[in-house]
Structure formats: structure tokens, C-alpha cells
Amino acid sequence: MNLKSILARPFANYIYNKIKKGMDTAVLDQENILKQLLKDAGHTQFGNDHGFNDIQTYEQFKQQVPIRDYEALKPYINKVKEGQENILWKGKPIYFAKTSGTTSGIKYIPISKDSIDNHINSARNAILCYIAETGNAAFTGGKMIFLSGSPVLERTGGIPTGRLSGIVNHHIPKYLRTNQLPSYETNCIEDWETKLDKIVEETIHRDMTLISGIPPWMQMYFDRLTQLSGKKIKDLYPNFQVMVYGGVNFDPYKAKLFDSIGKQIDSIETFPASEGFFAFQDSQTAEGLLLNTNSGIFFEFVPAGEIFNENPTRLSLRDVKVGENYALIISNNAGLWAYNIGDTVKFVSTAPHRLVVTGRTKHFISAFGEHVIGEEVEYALMKVAEQQGVKIVEFTVAPMVQQGKGQSYHEWFIEFENQPVDMEAFREQVDNNLRGKNVYYDDLIAGNILQRLQITQVRRNGFIDYMKSIGKLGGQNKLPRLSNDRKVADALQPYLLA
Known part of the structure; x- marks a missing residue:
């Protein structure tokens, strides 16, 4: 020693x-x-x-x-x-x-x-x-x-x-x-x-x-x-x-x-x-x-x-x-x-x-009064990822506001290291986990005010390339987990999986 x-x-x-x-x-x-x-x-x-x-x-x-x-x-x-x-x-x-x-x-x-x-x-x-x-x-x-x-x-x-x-x-x-x-x-x-x-x-x-x-x-x-x-x-x-x-x-x-x-x-x-x-x-x-x-x-x-x-x-x-x-x-x-x-x-x-x-x-989503916070989305995603052996590289969530009852939803942008075997089952379980964590979100889904969440896949290294594009790659710079608007979501469009 x-x-x-x-x-x-x-x-x-x-x-x-x-x-x-x-x-x-x-x-x-x-x-x-x-x-x-x-x-x-x-x-x-x-x-x-x-x-x-x-x-x-x-x-x-x-x-x-x-x-x-x-x-x-x-x-x-x-x-x-x-x-x-x-x-x-x-x-x-x-x-x-x-x-x-x-x-x-x-x-x-x-x-x-x-x-x-x-x-x-x-x-x-x-x-x-x-x-x-x-x-x-x-x-x-x-x-x-x-x-x-x-x-x-x-x-x-x-x-x-x-x-x-x-x-x-x-x-x-x-x-x-x-x-x-x-x-x-x-x-x-x-x-x-x-x-x-x-x-x-x-x-x-x-x-x-x-x-x-x-x-x-x-x-x-x-x-x-x-x-x-x-x-x-x-x-x-x-x-x-x-x-x-x-x-x-x-x-x-x-x-x-x-x-x-x-x-x-x-x-x-x-x-x-x-x-x-x-x-x-x-x-x-x-x-x-x-x-x-x-x-x-x-x-x-x-x-x-x-x-x-x-x-x-x-x-x-x-x-x-x-x-x-x-x-x-x-x-x-x-x-x-x-x-x-x-x-x-x-x-x-x-x-x-x-x-x-x-x-x-x-950093929260409350476009519809749900006030979903970072702890809740991280729990919802990582619990099912662990259960299904799926590795997540990075993710962020934003609201998609559309006209008409039951048309709006939360859009999850996820970069997977390995994709779920059944993406639809994965999506449903993440949604169920979030509903279990946030009663307001659950009420909005049950009342058909919101659709269940949607997953949009980000290509490999997409988040890295996005952070590089805005001059915030490396150091102590962090991607926001949640946004109450579509600024990050819109900026991610060039980095999505084709």
C-alpha cells in the first residue's frame, strides 16, 4: 500500500x-x-x-x-x-x-x-x-x-x-x-x-x-x-x-x-x-x-x-x-x-x-395542468428500461399541443443504445409508469384530454450533435429533461432517426 x-x-x-x-x-x-x-x-x-x-x-x-x-x-x-x-x-x-x-x-x-x-x-x-x-x-x-x-x-x-x-x-x-x-x-x-x-x-x-x-x-x-x-x-x-x-x-x-x-x-x-x-x-x-x-x-x-x-x-x-x-x-x-x-x-x-x-x-411540463417533473419522467422511463434490458443514451420530453380534444400528447425524444423488442409495449409501459407517478397526468389521459405519450427516436449521437450545434457540448452543460415549449423539440428535428 x-x-x-x-x-x-x-x-x-x-x-x-x-x-x-x-x-x-x-x-x-x-x-x-x-x-x-x-x-x-x-x-x-x-x-x-x-x-x-x-x-x-x-x-x-x-x-x-x-x-x-x-x-x-x-x-x-x-x-x-x-x-x-x-x-x-x-x-x-x-x-x-x-x-x-x-x-x-x-x-x-x-x-x-x-x-x-x-x-x-x-x-x-x-x-x-x-x-x-x-x-x-x-x-x-x-x-x-x-x-x-x-x-x-x-x-x-x-x-x-x-x-x-x-x-x-x-x-x-x-x-x-x-x-x-x-x-x-x-x-x-x-x-x-x-x-x-x-x-x-x-x-x-x-x-x-x-x-x-x-x-x-x-x-x-x-x-x-x-x-x-x-x-x-x-x-x-x-x-x-x-x-x-x-x-x-x-x-x-x-x-x-x-x-x-x-x-x-x-x-x-x-x-x-x-x-x-x-x-x-x-x-x-x-x-x-x-x-x-x-x-x-x-x-x-x-x-x-x-x-x-x-x-x-x-x-x-x-x-x-x-x-x-x-x-x-x-x-x-x-x-x-x-x-x-x-x-x-x-x-x-x-x-x-x-x-x-x-x-x-x-424544467417541467404543465401545458395542460399536469405539472410533470424530472423525477417522474426519469422514473417512468428507467423502470421499464431496466425491466426490459434496454439502455438509454439520452432523452428529453416536450408537449405537443394540437387542436381538438384528445389530440395533444407528450413527445419523448429518446436515443436508444439498444432498441426495445416491442416498441409499442415499451411505450405503453412508460406511459403507465408516468400515470402511476402523477395523478394529474393520469386524469388527463383517463379523461381523453391527452393522448398517451409518443416516442420519437433520435439517431445515434444525435443529442451530442445537437449540443455541439448550440455550442454546449461537454463540460458541465446538460440537456434539459423537460421543456414546457417546443424549442428543444424543434431544434432536434435534423437529428431524428430517419
């Missing part, structure tokens, strides 16, 4: 024990974090505008600080971008994480000296929890892919600015630098396909033991490796032991990824975003991701159906319930206040507080 593996175990146990203690104090920790955030930002412009120094309770916080999205916070962000200090948080941010929004264009998310540890230590803690629980530290001696956006940073108002993953690349601990692939030079490549080719070139003959990335990227990487080597990933990398992923639900990609690898391996799910690292998988046996309750972020939860209401219900961690779908709202030590990040979550446990990500607040 190498020295890193030997040293990793006691450190992992130390961190793991601290995290376990935090499970019991999560609600109190959250209340203390809110108090500290208000105190630290009391003399900022935002704090003065919202009377932070007068707020004593969570109820007062809700009254004085409304929920905001990026557009509503933008006047304050713009002042920070101009170089002004003490606007949203004390001093200036040390970085802007640059990300693209569907309605706001490019977003500039502040990262402060106080908040950077949340981004760095949370990913580390996820891996350390895995080591402590399983006792497996051997992978720490091999090569690991920490795929990132370009670490080359520009400046905005004097503040270093770039993709979050590129920023984080600058903070990888020295003891992991010798394990890290791809090289800095390769990570600086902007064109995704050129970058992927270079990553393959640098890693195909190395002893890869951990690979991290979003599942669609890992699948592209595995496909390219197999095309060049003619081997399953397990034969190419016999010591490959751990996958770390986040950003999208793993289930739709799971069967094809493990088929590409050639065996089951351990995986660790994470829930990072430019706004913060919210949760991570702390156990290989328990369902869900452990909420990061003591890392500079105060969480609020709004019943998902109320998120666009003028005065939605706002709950702290103390009042959440298992099985409810919530929009996630955060306030953090970088200066985001009651900020709607656009994700929805559902608690699977409150002792400890573990959750699953169920979708996006703006």
Missing part, C-alpha cells in the same frame, strides 16, 4: 466522525449560520437596505428579505462588478464564477474568501466519507481525473472570473497534484472535442483509479477510449475503482456506463453548483445525499408548487418533511440572500438530513 493510502485512512476517519456529529446538530447549526451571516453582512449595502441589524429571528428574516433570482439580485451584482466594496458581503469577492442562465444570459456568482472552503472541502469530504465507510483508500495512489473548465481566468472589475470548475482547479491540494489528470495545458483547451481527444491521449495508458465528471461526459470519454483501444474500461484500467459524479440524475446513464466499464464499481454522487456545494453522498448504503448543514450556507425550502407565488411558504430545516418536493433557496457567506438556485429536492430522511435532487423549477 502506498503512503497516500496509509495516511488517507486516519484523516478520513477524523473528518467522517466530525460529519457524523454534525448530523445531530444540523438544525441548530443552521440557526447559528443564519445569525452569523446576518451579523457579518450587517454593514454591507444589502444588509443596510434590508435591516439586517434589526433581524432577530427567522420569521423576521423572511419578512425583510424576499426570495430573489439572479435578475432581482443583478443591481447589487453590477455594483460589485464595477469594483465597489461591501455590497453583498464584506469587502470584495475573491472570484466570480461565470455561468450561463436560461433567462439571464451570463451570470456572475460571487465567491468570497469565506465561501471558497465550501467548494473545496465538500468534494474532499465526499471522498473521505467513502474511504472511512468502505476502508478502501488504495485508489488514492493512482491517477485521477478531475475534469474542469479552463483554469485560465479573466478579470471583471478587478476580480478573477471563470468557470467554477476552473476556479476550483487552482485549489486542488498539492498532495493530489501528482495524481491529477489531465494536465493543466489540456484543461486550458476551450474546444470540447479537441480537449476530449487530448484527455484520451494523456490517460489511455495511465493507471486511472478515480474518474469524476457529469455522466454524459464520462460516457463520451469511455466511448472514445473503447473506440481507440477496442477494450472495455475495466480491461483498460484494471484498478479503476471509484466514479464521482454530479449535475444530473445518474439513473438514466447508469446501465450504459457500467456496460461500458464492464463491471459494477463504487460511485459517489455530489450536488455542487456555482452558488455552493450543497450536498454529497456520505454512504454507499443509505439513500440520498447528506445536506451540507454547517458550511456557510443557510437553506430554505419552498413547496415546489408555490415557488412562483407572490408569497410562497418558506421553511427552514426544522420544518421540512420527508417526501415533499421543495424548491431550494440559499443564503450564503458570499452574499447570496434568499436566492432561488432553480433546483428542486426531496428529503428521503430527516435523521440525518439526506435528500435527492428531483429537477429544476423551470
Whole structure:
């Protein structure tokens, strides 16, 4: 066993024990974090505008600080971008994480000296929890892919600015630098396909033991490796032991990824975003991701159906319930206040507080009042796919609105790795699964308001070619599972199976 593996175990146990203690104090920790955030930002412009120094309770916080999205916070962000200090948080941010929004264009998310540890230590803690629980530290001696956006940073108002993953690349601990692939030079490549080719070139003959990335990227990487080597990933990398992923639900990609690898391996799910690292998988046996309750972020939860209401219900961690779908709202030590990040979550446990990500607040179908969400369509499709041995490459769903009762339907665009033996039976079972998950959809089908869903097949690599055509191939870019209009559906027309 190498020295890193030997040293990793006691450190992992130390961190793991601290995290376990935090499970019991999560609600109190959250209340203390809110108090500290208000105190630290009391003399900022935002704090003065919202009377932070007068707020004593969570109820007062809700009254004085409304929920905001990026557009509503933008006047304050713009002042920070101009170089002004003490606007949203004390001093200036040390970085802007640059990300693209569907309605706001490019977003500039502040990262402060106080908040950077949340981004760095949370990913580390996820891996350390895995080591402590399983006792497996051997992978720490091999090569690991920490795929990132370009670490080359520009400046905005004097503040270093770039993709979050590129920023984080600058903070990888020295003891992991010798394990890290791809090289800095390769990570600086902007064109995704050129970058992927270079990553393959640098890693195909190395002893890869951990690979991290979003599942669609890992699948592209595995496909390219197999095309060049003619081997399953397990034969190419016999010591490959751990996958770390986040950003999208793993289930739709799971069967094809493990088929590409050639065996089951351990995986660790994470829930990072430019706004913060919210949760991570702390156990290989328990369902869900452990909420990061003591890392500079105060969480609020709004019943998902109320998120666009003028005065939605706002709950702290103390009042959440298992099985409810919530929009996630955060306030953090970088200066985001009651900020709607656009994700929805559902608690699977409150002792400890573990959750699953169920979708996006703006990614749903409710063209007919059904409000179908990402979790429901993923369940409906993947359950029958697993039962019938069908592998799904990628999919998205959109409404088809047509005149006349019973003429409209949900259109599912699916790229199959292997097609169902009986497509009609497959379609009917997916529809039945969705009806079982969503009572409103079931009522619309039963009442002949909607037809049963239709499946439109996307040709091989069709989704990859579509994402390439809109300049969003690779990196952290994700295909929306659901749309409430036909924009994605119409753009997919050139990529359908003839």
C-alpha cells in the first residue's frame, strides 16, 4: 500500500466522525449560520437596505428579505462588478464564477474568501466519507481525473472570473497534484472535442483509479477510449475503482456506463453548483445525499408548487418533511440572500438530513395542468428500461399541443443504445409508469384530454450533435429533461432517426 493510502485512512476517519456529529446538530447549526451571516453582512449595502441589524429571528428574516433570482439580485451584482466594496458581503469577492442562465444570459456568482472552503472541502469530504465507510483508500495512489473548465481566468472589475470548475482547479491540494489528470495545458483547451481527444491521449495508458465528471461526459470519454483501444474500461484500467459524479440524475446513464466499464464499481454522487456545494453522498448504503448543514450556507425550502407565488411558504430545516418536493433557496457567506438556485429536492430522511435532487423549477411540463417533473419522467422511463434490458443514451420530453380534444400528447425524444423488442409495449409501459407517478397526468389521459405519450427516436449521437450545434457540448452543460415549449423539440428535428 502506498503512503497516500496509509495516511488517507486516519484523516478520513477524523473528518467522517466530525460529519457524523454534525448530523445531530444540523438544525441548530443552521440557526447559528443564519445569525452569523446576518451579523457579518450587517454593514454591507444589502444588509443596510434590508435591516439586517434589526433581524432577530427567522420569521423576521423572511419578512425583510424576499426570495430573489439572479435578475432581482443583478443591481447589487453590477455594483460589485464595477469594483465597489461591501455590497453583498464584506469587502470584495475573491472570484466570480461565470455561468450561463436560461433567462439571464451570463451570470456572475460571487465567491468570497469565506465561501471558497465550501467548494473545496465538500468534494474532499465526499471522498473521505467513502474511504472511512468502505476502508478502501488504495485508489488514492493512482491517477485521477478531475475534469474542469479552463483554469485560465479573466478579470471583471478587478476580480478573477471563470468557470467554477476552473476556479476550483487552482485549489486542488498539492498532495493530489501528482495524481491529477489531465494536465493543466489540456484543461486550458476551450474546444470540447479537441480537449476530449487530448484527455484520451494523456490517460489511455495511465493507471486511472478515480474518474469524476457529469455522466454524459464520462460516457463520451469511455466511448472514445473503447473506440481507440477496442477494450472495455475495466480491461483498460484494471484498478479503476471509484466514479464521482454530479449535475444530473445518474439513473438514466447508469446501465450504459457500467456496460461500458464492464463491471459494477463504487460511485459517489455530489450536488455542487456555482452558488455552493450543497450536498454529497456520505454512504454507499443509505439513500440520498447528506445536506451540507454547517458550511456557510443557510437553506430554505419552498413547496415546489408555490415557488412562483407572490408569497410562497418558506421553511427552514426544522420544518421540512420527508417526501415533499421543495424548491431550494440559499443564503450564503458570499452574499447570496434568499436566492432561488432553480433546483428542486426531496428529503428521503430527516435523521440525518439526506435528500435527492428531483429537477429544476423551470424544467417541467404543465401545458395542460399536469405539472410533470424530472423525477417522474426519469422514473417512468428507467423502470421499464431496466425491466426490459434496454439502455438509454439520452432523452428529453416536450408537449405537443394540437387542436381538438384528445389530440395533444407528450413527445419523448429518446436515443436508444439498444432498441426495445416491442416498441409499442415499451411505450405503453412508460406511459403507465408516468400515470402511476402523477395523478394529474393520469386524469388527463383517463379523461381523453391527452393522448398517451409518443416516442420519437433520435439517431445515434444525435443529442451530442445537437449540443455541439448550440455550442454546449461537454463540460458541465446538460440537456434539459423537460421543456414546457417546443424549442428543444424543434431544434432536434435534423437529428431524428430517419
